[in-house]
Amino acid sequence: MEGILNIGIPDLVIRCPFLEIQHTDSEVYILERAVKRDRMAFASLYDLYLDRVYRYVYYWLPSKADAEDITQEVFIRAWHAIDKYKVTGAPFIAWLTTIARNLVNSHHRSAKRLVPLPETDTVISDNPGPQAEAEMNFTRNYVADAILKLKGEKQKVIQLRFINDMSYEEVAKALNKTEGAIRVLQYRALKDLRGILEKDKR
Amino acid sequence: MNRKEEVLSRCIDEVLSGRSTVEDCLLRYPELRNELRPLLEIALSIQPPKVAPSPEFRSRLRRRLLDVMAPAEAYQGRKEVTHGWFSSLLSVRMVAVSLLAFVVLSTGTVSVFASQSSLPGDMLYPVKVGVEKLQIAVTSNPEDKAYLHLKLAQRRIDEVTTQVNLSRSPDFSGLATLSAQTDAALHEIEKTSHGDINAFLSHLAESAINQQIALGSIRTENGHDNVQQAMDTLQRVNLIAETAYNNAAFLNTRPSVNDESLEQGRFTVDGTLLSVAGRTWNIGGMVLSNVRYSGEVPAINSRIKIDGLNKSNEVFIIKLEQKNDAQEEVIIGGFFNGTDKSGKTWYVGEMPVNAPEGKTPPVEGKKLEVQGVTQNVSVTITDVKEQSGEERAREQDAKMEGKLSSVDVKNKVITIKVAGAQISLNIGSSKIHTKDGKEISLSELPSMVGKELKVLGLDKKDGTIYAKDIRIDVD
Numbered sequence: 001m002e003g004i005l006n007i008g009i010p011d012l013v014i015r016c017p018f019l020e021i022q023h024t025d026s027e028v029y030i031l032e033r034a035v036k037r038d039r040m041a042f043a044s045l046y047d048l049y050l051d052r053v054y055r056y057v058y059y060w061l062p063s064k065a066d067a068e069d070i071t072q073e074v075f076i077r078a079w080h081a082i083d084k085y086k087v088t089g090a091p092f093i094a095w096l097t098t099i100a101r102n103l104v105n106s107h108h109r110s111a112k113r114l115v116p117l118p119e120t121d122t123v124i125s126d127n128p129g130p131q132a133e134a135e136m137n138f139t140r141n142y143v144a145d146a147i148l149k150l151k152g153e154k155q156k157v158i159q160l161r162f163i164n165d166m167s168y169e170e171v172a173k174a175l176n177k178t179e180g181a182i183r184v185l186q187y188r189a190l191k192d193l194r195g196i197l198e199k200d201k202r
Numbered sequence: 203m204n205r206k207e208e209v210l211s212r213c214i215d216e217v218l219s220g221r222s223t224v225e226d227c228l229l230r231y232p233e234l235r236n237e238l239r240p241l242l243e244i245a246l247s248i249q250p251p252k253v254a255p256s257p258e259f260r261s262r263l264r265r266r267l268l269d270v271m272a273p274a275e276a277y278q279g280r281k282e283v284t285h286g287w288f289s290s291l292l293s294v295r296m297v298a299v300s301l302l303a304f305v306v307l308s309t310g311t312v313s314v315f316a317s318q319s320s321l322p323g324d325m326l327y328p329v330k331v332g333v334e335k336l337q338i339a340v341t342s343n344p345e346d347k348a349y350l351h352l353k354l355a356q357r358r359i360d361e362v363t364t365q366v367n368l369s370r371s372p373d374f375s376g377l378a379t380l381s382a383q384t385d386a387a388l389h390e391i392e393k394t395s396h397g398d399i400n401a402f403l404s405h406l407a408e409s410a411i412n413q414q415i416a417l418g419s420i421r422t423e424n425g426h427d428n429v430q431q432a433m434d435t436l437q438r439v440n441l442i443a444e445t446a447y448n449n450a451a452f453l454n455t456r457p458s459v460n461d462e463s464l465e466q467g468r469f470t471v472d473g474t475l476l477s478v479a480g481r482t483w484n485i486g487g488m489v490l491s492n493v494r495y496s497g498e499v500p501a502i503n504s505r506i507k508i509d510g511l512n513k514s515n516e517v518f519i520i521k522l523e524q525k526n527d528a529q530e531e532v533i534i535g536g537f538f539n540g541t542d543k544s545g546k547t548w549y550v551g552e553m554p555v556n557a558p559e560g561k562t563p564p565v566e567g568k569k570l571e572v573q574g575v576t577q578n579v580s581v582t583i584t585d586v587k588e589q590s591g592e593e594r595a596r597e598q599d600a601k602m603e604g605k606l607s608s609v610d611v612k613n614k615v616i617t618i619k620v621a622g623a624q625i626s627l628n629i630g631s632s633k634i635h636t637k638d639g640k641e642i643s644l645s646e647l648p649s650m651v652g653k654e655l656k657v658l659g660l661d662k663k664d665g666t667i668y669a670k671d672i673r674i675d676v677d
């Protein structure tokens with residue numbers, strides 16, 4: 001449907017193609033606008049990615065206060081640097097993750113600790129109860145520690161695939177490789193991870 | 203890529219998407235089982251935590267970002283400027299102006315497009331709401347407007363379910379607009395002169411049932427009151443749709459889905475039709491004035507059972523059933539609405555009947571079935587039966603009422619007609635009762651086609667609606 005919009009300005013009638021709006025907007029288009037510092041476009045990216053960035057940060061810093069501080073900083077830095085982002089088809093979340101990872105790393109360095117004990121946060125679904133949650137956090141800290149010992153692209157693949165919940169296609173675009181190459185890297189990374197975990201256990 | 207890498211990827215995908223378990227997937231590749239199991243388990247242990255930013259953080263960050271994004275030239279008095287810009291999104295007029303800016307200055311309408319998938323608490327949500335107001339404002343055909351209101355009501359429900367699916371702490375406030383949107387839709391459809399009102403009512407009834415099911419599946423600790431209120435509203439939608447479907451004039455009484463007393467006017471009268479004079483009917487001594495009935499009036503002295511609604515001093519007949527056997531008494535069913543000052547008249551389903559001698563009135567709101575005889579041109583109660591209410595625990599369950607229209611015993615599927623909409627239900631694991639609580643089997647159902655029934659505990663899986671409990675209106 002295309003509607004006619006008359007907003008009361010004399011002699012100005014605008015044809016509105018958006019009165020019946022479908023979810024067909026392309027992210028590339030939004031990104032192109034955002035890179036030109038279009039505030040509304042950036043706001044829509046924020047709406048799209050806030051949850052994912054927060055989850056990513058929370059994985060490394062399982063404390064509500066820390067996760068909120070870092071998430072806020074990620075978006076502020078992203079806005080300041082948005083004009084440097086290149087719309088090449090690589091997922092925007094990978095770019096945000098790079099900012100988030102750097103912030104998490106410097107937080108770790110300054111705090112000289114890896115993963116602190118978690119505070120309670122808004123855990124909604126599958127509420128596992130305090131005991132199970134403590135166990136989950138323990139496993140997570142243990143595995144998180146091991147992930148950081150992975151080398152180069154292996155670490156990136158594991159982070160993007162599992163912590164960022166990205167598909168093979170998205171990871172392939174982010175790392176400029178084929179999907180097949182990502183599957184191979186994933187296998188090797190998990191194998192290395194197993195080695196690190198076994199060594200740590202000993 | 204060799205086989206191991208391929209199989210590992212496949213198993214990770216299947217397990218993460220819930221299509222398979224670790225065991226099931228590895229069983230298919232026995233030669234790789236031992237090697238892949240630990241890798242698969244490690245992969246599955248690395249999952250994003252199930253957390254979501256709190257609503258407070260969301261709004262705090264939104265404000266902070268708006269501040270950061272404010273243009274440099276607006277630095278003087280920045281607070282006012284950013285707040286002005288943001289709150290400007292809230293008014294229709296300003297949304298129109300910002301849309302204008304987008305149409306004129308941008309090559310497209312990126313943010314308006316993008317805002318359409320936003321959720322309460324998102325930065326662009328006010329734009330979405332603003333655009334909706336604009337859509338309403340620029341739609342002039344009442345029928346289109348009615349459908350648009352329903353679509354917006356549906357959006358509020360979708361937003362709640364999406365928030366829950368995204369593990370967000372849901373903001374239920376949008377549900378409060380559900381009744382206003384539905385009332386507005388009813389008001390618009392009443393205005394339509396040549397629109398297909400019945401098609402609209404069928405659509406309304408069907409969406410209300412699906413919306414109830416969607417809301418009924420949400421189990422969160424917060425927002426219980428909002429969800430409960432929305433469920434109540436949606437249940438009244440069915441009654442309004444069904445009544446209006448059978449009596450278009452019902453819409454002229456301006457029924458509201460907020461009207462909690464609506465259900466109180468629901469009644470049944472079962473007896474012999476003694477006379478019909480214009481719009482006054484006498485059924486076994488029970489005199490009904492201002493009757494609205496769209497069908498053919500049955501023959502005098504035939505036994506009938508009517509199902510109706512008393513509203514605004516009019517009696518709307520929803521359903522009329524003719525019975526073959528004769529009956530001396532008249533049986534009236536409905537909620538007990540209290541007595542008059544003297545206590546000599548009881549009101550059942552908003553209809554006056556002479557109180558039985560020496561009997562204390564039941565608690566108001568109880569569902570009664572009273573049997574009476576004609577005395578001095580009015581009905582005196584001779585017997586009172588209280589019907590058991592539905593258990594409180596079931597309140598948040600989705601339920602519906604309608605007429606049994608077909609039964610497929612082999613596939614355990616029945617079809618129910620509500621306001622003209624045909625709704626199929628799988629009743630494979632349902633309990634089926636008569637209204638007196640007698641259990642009946644599926645094979646007995648085909649003989650009950652055409653009867654009224656109430657379905658409780660509706661649930662939807664893979665597009666199929668399942669029912670837990672069925673109460674059919676037979677003795």
